[in-house]
Amino acid sequence: MPELPDVEAFRKILDSCARGVCLLRIDVHDAGVLNGVSARRLRRSLEGRRLAEPERRGKWLVAPTEGGPTLMLHFGMTGQLVCCQPAEPLHPHDRVTFALADDRQLRYRDQRKLKGLWLADEPTLARMMKDQGPDALTVDRSGFGEALSGRRGGIKSALLNQSVLAGLGNLLADEILWRAKLHPARLVGSLTTQELDRMYTTLRRTLRSAVAAGRVPPRRTWLTGHRDDADPVCPRCRERLCGGRWAGRHTVWCPRCQQAPDRVMSRR
DNA sequence: CGGAGCGCCTGGAAGC
DNA sequence: TGCTTCCAGGCGCTCC
CATH class of the missing domain: 3.20.190.10 (MutM-like, N-terminal)
Structure with missing residues (x-):
């Protein structure tokens, strides 16, 4: 947890x-x-x-x-x-x-x-x-950019990697990617400045409300509130959610809101 | 360098 | 019913 x-x-x-x-x-x-x-x-x-x-x-x-x-x-x-x-x-x-x-x-x-x-x-x-990255709650936009710059791997594993950014876990990583409308298979290097801006803003908002709640809240308006549903549906567009493994962790995303990068077919 | 796989633990759920 | 297997929101380590 x-x-x-x-x-x-x-x-x-x-x-x-x-x-x-x-x-x-x-x-x-x-x-x-x-x-x-x-x-x-x-x-x-x-x-x-x-x-x-x-x-x-x-x-x-x-x-x-x-x-x-x-x-x-x-x-x-x-x-x-x-x-x-x-x-x-x-x-x-x-x-x-x-x-x-x-x-x-x-x-x-x-x-x-x-x-x-x-x-x-x-x-x-x-x-x-010493090996921890900047704290995800207090990092500023430029620190966020620096933390991700030059990375060649996927965005999901970068968000989970404590030496890149410290504090995010599997639930928050999925929640942030879903809100920022970024597919978990995206490579860090492929993100545009606009997408990075969006991810940073999302990160801040998501963390602020989760901190206020004292945990990642299982609200129905959040992706997290649907992870354990038998037949989970995107709270934003009602599309059926996809589940799979990324970076060795159970990953949930919406195939409609989070467009798959060309090279990677969306899995379920 | 990044990522996959495994191990560390326990217990609840699913499978047989 | 009871036993087995799998899996879980953490991380560190090895290997490729």
Whole structure:
């Protein structure tokens, strides 16, 4: 699930629930989500420290502590950050709980454990972030153009590639291409300036409303709202939607709104 | 360089 | 009903 809008929502939760608050105690219920750090070291490094202002970078949630190391969270496909009362019963997928000084609890909840938690000092943090492209929410038009310029591959894989643009996932990539009326098989190099303008504007609008909603909203006016329909139809023109695989990911598009490039026949 | 394929995990749905 | 297989909105790695 978690793409940029979800992680942005988790950042807000962390900010309102824990910023400036002391981490009293950390319980690791499943060490399988810890990366490069033991439960012991995690506790020793963070317990007793206050959380500073959290930040989102692409799909990463960066949680520095005052005078201590930085906690890095990545949510994979199924992760969440939950703020709740300590009395609330442990969910089966609660992997780590952080007890806060003001009688609240942050929980890293994740079914599949594809990603998890890291502990990083400044240089490590910089190393982890250095290959990421500009953040998709804040990139400006020229940064967007630069990120895509010179790429020889397809547009769908470029949008999904975190080192090109950070934050987009499979749902957002399809949503943006559909709104910009660009076929997922288009090559980056084939896009005109006008099409790039359109894609950038679409990217901004789509991200803004998804961030406001706290996730990619399953609205019926969005392509995303139709992905799981038995017989999905384009919410704009009523044409039957196509489904296929691009860049190894399930891809949905409208064969009428999103004109296929000449070389590639539309598949279904 | 880009892209395909696989693996990491878990669980729900579909298939037999 | 029960067992097996496939698939999912993440990413990193290898190989071509």
